[in-house]
Amino acid sequence: MAVKGKRRPHVLAVPFPAQGHVRPLMKLCRRIASRGIKVTFVNTEYIHGKVFAAMSEEDKKKNSMQLISIPDGLPPEDDRSPGIELMESVIRTMPGNLTNLIEKINCENSGEKITCVIADITIGWILDVTQKLGAESVVFHPAAAAGMAMILQIPKLIRAGNLDTYGSVTKNELIDLSDNIPPWRRNELTWSIPGDLKTQKIAFECFAAAGKTANHAKWMLCNTFNELESSAGNLIPNFLPIGPLVSTNKQESSAIDGSFWLEDTTCFSWLEEQPIGSVIYVSFGSIAVFCQDQLNELALALELSGRPFLWVVRSNLANGSSVKYPNGFRERVAKRGKIVEWAPQEKVLAHSSIACFLSHCGWNSTVEGLSMGVPFLCWPYFSDQFHNQNYICDVWKIGLRLNPDENGLRSRHEIMTKIEMLLSEYRIKVSAIKLKEMVLKNVSGLGSSSQNFDRFIDHLKN
Ligand code: UDP
DSSP, X not given: OOOOTTOOOEEEEEOOSSHHHHHHHHHHHHHHHTTTOEEEEEEEHHHHHHHHHHSOHHHHHHOXXXXXXXXXXOOTTOOOOSSHHHHHHHXXXXXXXXXXXXXXXXXXXXXXXXXXXXXXXXXXXXXXXXXXXXXXXXXXXOSOHHHHHHHHTHHHHHHTTSBOTTSOBSSSOOBOOOTTSOOBOTTOSTTOOTTOHHHHHHHHHHHHHHHHHHTTOSEEEESSOTTTSHHHHTTSTTEEEOOOOOOOOTTSOGGGGTOSSOOOTHHHHHHHTSOTTOXXXXXXXXTOOOOHHHHHHHHHHHHHHOSOEEEEXXXXXXXXXXXXXXXXXXXHHTTTEEEESSOXXXXXXXXXXXXXXXXXXXXXXXXXXXXXXXXXXXXXXXXXXXXXXXXIIIISOOEEEOOOOTTSOOOHHHHHHHHHHHHHOHHHXXXXXXHHHHHHHHXXXXXXXXXXXHHHHHHHHO
């Protein structure tokens, strides 16, 4: 039941506690707040601390939302990496914590009670709880509409015997939802974590529960746009694509949108020194990790390519520990290779020196790259990233796959060959530029995403 009347709208937003989820929802909420709507953004205490630490004093002053936190139920010493402990703890503690929070807000501000809760689909089931407190339910999907459509099909796929209780594909067949959406292979589903079936089962159950709740949500907001995924959109009730959520304000720091780490802004002066369209940007998002042998192959490929590169090497990229580079590598590439722990990615991708994006194909990275017209070298790690790769290479034709060898490694030869192929393939660059233009059209005043967002704001206000 939605309680609206003449009350001032007050949105409460709840992301799943991971970088690829917090960031797009914060971007969306900042836009909502810029339309004069009160927004309270709820992170877990741990994430709240990280987001605050990465913001400058100026970012904090400019912030237009109320940023608050609730405990995640884990002990202080836990590393809180996305996995089974975090998921189980969120499931156990979030319903009670959110109920208490909403009741407290509603009691202390009777004129500004929570009128709408926007929840990330991963914890979409929480809306069953918040709806009872009189707030309207809105689901936010930070990834492709295709993934959202797939989540809604879970009951049907279980009934048909296509999925087992772990969310694994039972028959070795492709799952096909529509002609214009690439079919999913066995380990390409949003909840797929082939090496960790226990966590996969919990993720699958969360998505299955969220799918049921989502069917009753007022809107299903998605970080995509109509022209990009119209077939998937047709399979989703109350679908409202409002993406891609990319930062357009060049003057503004991207840390204001919920970066978990300090961004190394020395990238910019370095990029300025590189020739136009020359730099390979390498980044695997916030979760992917690799064995040391694989990282050696990548380092040597970047060296042998002879091209400038900007490589994001998180402190835990080597399976949780710090990366060891091949002997003498840093010295040999010093003049044309820049390595940073965390980059201002969107602004980097928008820089004229960038030639291509070697990416894990997380959805945020995917829409950021395509919004800037940058061709991709695809190296998916898990979850929906394989399906995003299929979109990039087979449907939009703006990238190439980096294929693993018989040992599961992407060899230096494979990486070098594909870099050269990608950069000499004129048609890929043309497709990438066309897609960038399509994005611009969709997010401009009369574009469909922009109009959908206006519609959502009108609904919140009226
Ligand atoms: N990102 C960033 N700096 C980096 C690497 C990534 O700001 O050095 C941001 C990137 O712009 C994106 C998010 O982190 O918004 C990663 O989300 P994505 O869905 O691509 O991948 P995930 O981290 O969820 O695997």
